[in-house]
Amino acid sequence: SYVLTQPPSVSVALGEAARITCGGYNIGSKNVHWYQQKPGQAPVLVMYSDNNRPSGIPERFSGSNSGNTATLTINRVEAGDEADFYCQVWDNDSDRVFGGGTKLTVL
Amino acid sequence: EVQLVESGGGLVKPGGSLRLSCAGSGFAFSDFSMSWVRQAPGKGLEWVAFISASQYSIYYADSVKGRFTISRDNAKNSLYLQMNSLRVEDTAVYYCARDIPAVLTYYMDVWGKGTTVTVSS
Numbered sequence: 001s002y003v004l005t006q007p008p009s010v011s012v013a014l015g016e017a018a019r020i021t022c023g024g025y026n027i028g029s030k031n032v033h034w035y036q037q038k039p040g041q042a043p044v045l046v047m048y049s050d051n052n053r054p055s056g057i058p059e060r061f062s063g064s065n066s067g068n069t070a071t072l073t074i075n076r077v078e079a080g081d082e083a084d085f086y087c088q089v090w091d092n093d094s095d096r097v098f099g100g101g102t103k104l105t106v107l
Numbered sequence: 108e109v110q111l112v113e114s115g116g117g118l119v120k121p122g123g124s125l126r127l128s129c130a131g132s133g134f135a136f137s138d139f140s141m142s143w144v145r146q147a148p149g150k151g152l153e154w155v156a157f158i159s160a161s162q163y164s165i166y167y168a169d170s171v172k173g174r175f176t177i178s179r180d181n182a183k184n185s186l187y188l189q190m191n192s193l194r195v196e197d198t199a200v201y202y203c204a205r206d207i208p209a210v211l212t213y214y215m216d217v218w219g220k221g222t223t224v225t226v227s228s
Contacts, residue, residue, distance in 0.1 A: 031212035035152070042202055042218040043144075043152065049209050054216060086152050090212040095166055096142065096154035 002091035004099035011105045018077050020102045022070040022087030030089045032070040034063060037101075038083045046085075047072060074104075082106045109133040109217050111203050116222030123193050123226070129186040129203030129219055137181035140164075140206040142215060143188050145199035145224075153199075156188065157206060157213075171197075193226045200224075 005023040012018040022032060032050050035043040045054050050070065051063040060075045074081055087099040115127040129141070143155040156177040157166045165177055176189040186203050200223050204215035 031209060031214075033212070033214040035215075037152075042220050043215075044218070045214065045216050048207075048214045048216070049212065084151075088152075088214065090214075095168070096157070096213060098144075098152040098154065101151040 002089070002094040002097050004087055004089065004097055006085075006087060006099040006102045008100070009103045009105065011107055012074075012077050013107045014079065015076055018074040018081070018104055020072045020074075020085050020087075020104065022072070022099050023068055024070075024089065025068060027068055027070050027089065028066045030065075030091070032063065032065050033088045034072045035086045035088065036081075036083045037086065043086065077104075077106055079106050109205075111205065111217060111219035113201065113203050113219045113222035116201065116224045118225045118227065119193055120228055121193060121195055121226055124189070124191045125193065125224060127188040127190065127201055127203075127222055127224070129188075131184045131186070131205075134205075134217075136184040140208065140213075141177075141179065141186045142204050142206045143177060143186075144202045144204055144215070144218075145197075146202070146221075147196070147199045150199075155201070158186070190224070193224075195226050198224060198226045 034047040036046045037043040047063040050065040062073045086101045112130045140159045142157045158177045174192045178187045200221040202221045203219045205217040
């Protein structure tokens with residue numbers, strides 16, 4: 001089965017850039033999607049197909065994907081960005097696969 | 108406003124059954140594929156099941172195959188998840204989500220708020 005690996009936590013100072021990674025074998029050949037989940041709330045799609053922002057998601061959010069790592073970058077981090085972030089891919093054998101999630105803490 | 112609202116969660120004993128529902132509104136429900144995704148307490152997201160708009164394609168995660176059944180009633184704008192032979196490890200918040208096909212992939216663009224299922228004796 002296809003496995004996605006995320007760091008359990010990432011900390012960033014207010015106003016700096018946060019980078020959340022998602023590792024997987026040859027993930028660069030797949031399309032990666034990202035979800036943000038704030039405490040007690042449902043997930044929200046913040047990036048689809050590597051680097052496409054849904055309507056309403058700030059331009060501060062961007063995505064990249066190459067080799068064995070996909071990255072979600074949040075520029076000029078705000079206190080309201082603090083949340084859990086999950087990457088997700090579709091795999092022909094494993095179907096819809098989520099990473100284990102990364103807790104973003106804003107210092 | 109595009110909205111998904113789940114219902115039907117509750118407390119059930121191991122081996123028991125439960126049927127979850129998800130009502131869609133604000134969009135052409137019959138045109139979209141749907142998925143169920145769950146989240147155990149303090150854990151990450153786990154995809155559970157998928158059903159295409161026409162119900163022609165249905166897929167399940169290995170962890171629920173043979174025990175759970177996904178279905179839909181497009182006339183009622185509703186999605187269902189019949190859960191049988193429930194186990195303690197099925198305890199989770201269950202979300203329904205609109206499932207979008209893209210080039211060589213699928214993602215979920217709209218999510219409900221979830222309904223809680225607790226399996227305990």
